[in-house]
Amino acid sequence: MEFSWTEAQVQLRAAIVEAAAADLNGGITEGDETATFDRSKWNRVADLGILGSIFPEELGGRGWDVMTTVFALEGLGYGCRDNGLTLAVNGQIWTVQQPILRFGTEEQKSRFLPGLCSGSLLGAHALTEPDSGSDSYALTTAALPRDGGYILNGVKSFIGMGPICDVALVFANTNPDHGQWGISAFLIESDTAGFTREAPRSKMGLRTIPMGDLRFDDCWVPESARLGPEGAGVSISGESLEWERSLIFTSHLGSMERQLEATIEYARTRKQFGKPIGQFQSVSNRVADMRLRLDTAKLLLYRAAWLKSLGKPAQIESAMAKLYFAEAFLDSSLDAVRVSGGRGYITEAGVERDLRDSVGGVLYGGTSDIQRQIMSRLLGL
Secondary structure, eight states, rough: OOOOOHHHHHHHHOOOOOOHHHHHHOTTTHHHHHOOOOHHHHHHHHHTTTTTSSSSSEEEEEEEEHHHHHHHHHHHHHHHHOHHHHHHHHIIIIIIIHHHHHHHHHHHHHHHHHHHHHSSEEEEEOOOTTTTTSSSTTTOOOOEETTTEEEEEEEEEEEEEEGSEEEEEEEEOGGGGGGGGGEEEEEEEEEETTTOOOOOOEEEOOOOOEEEEEEEEEEEEEGGGSSTTTTOOOHHHHHHHHHHHHHHHHHHHHHHHHHHHHHHHHHHEETTTEEEEEGHHHHHHHHHEEEEEHHHHHHHHHHHHHHTTTTOOOOOHHHHHHHHHHHHHHHHHHHHHHHTTTHHHHHHHHHHHHHHHHHHHGTSSSHHHHHHOOOOOOOOT
């Protein structure tokens, strides 16, 4: 593994940090309080090339390699304090665009990827259902085959960007007798008859991106809307989840680095009992732990990204990266609040927002307990 960066990569990251800090941090507190998605910021991220990142130039992308994309997304998280926005960007890249690139027909790729890369289309990944969270393939949403297509009925729950998506990658059961091997994937546009985007749900953190349910009532989709062969849904989902678990936290690397720097600065300047609080061991130990978590998370994520860049499997590595990163961001966010004291507890400082945002990480993309189960199974237990 080679973790050094070229001058071009360093310059790209620096440019993204500068642009993100200048253009993406206005109104975050208000957006968090009102749960408002700012489409102009999404478009700015697209203008920076990030949504196009690893995708071919002929499909509207930038043609970056995986590691360049990782470095760019890390820079986005460092410059942009809106964890909801950066999470949604990563989610669309790894769980919507990447599956289309990997499994889509030429018509599907040319139909959707240019718009997703440019920001003119918003995508959502719709797997979870009310009764199939961790048991992700126990789907009741059915896609009954009909001449030339399918009739979909069912509900998808807790779908990030669902209330505003233009296209959803939907997993449904086309042959219940085949169990999980009867699941197929579909690209369904929001104006399709019988497809309803429910109102956003109120949530603890990541409030600047909407999350809600998708409902299908006798929703007719043509066979051309199916992504991959019939019954390939598990394979498509498995590969997209491996990308997600490996890299969904990439921008949060930048968030954790920025969080650490802010905590160190506060510990140096805040005085109690006649000296900076950073000179008290209880505070300095927390800061040291924050740095240790950041570097460990970075190494685990870089390793997973490196494997993906080589086209190698990264099942256990992606589970380890996702598990550790989720827990590390949560623990470090709590430490940042503790070091900041009363200032960290009030909204205007922005410290507590990271803590609320970080809680979601131990849940989405497979809970921390599920990542441990994946690891245990791959270890032969």
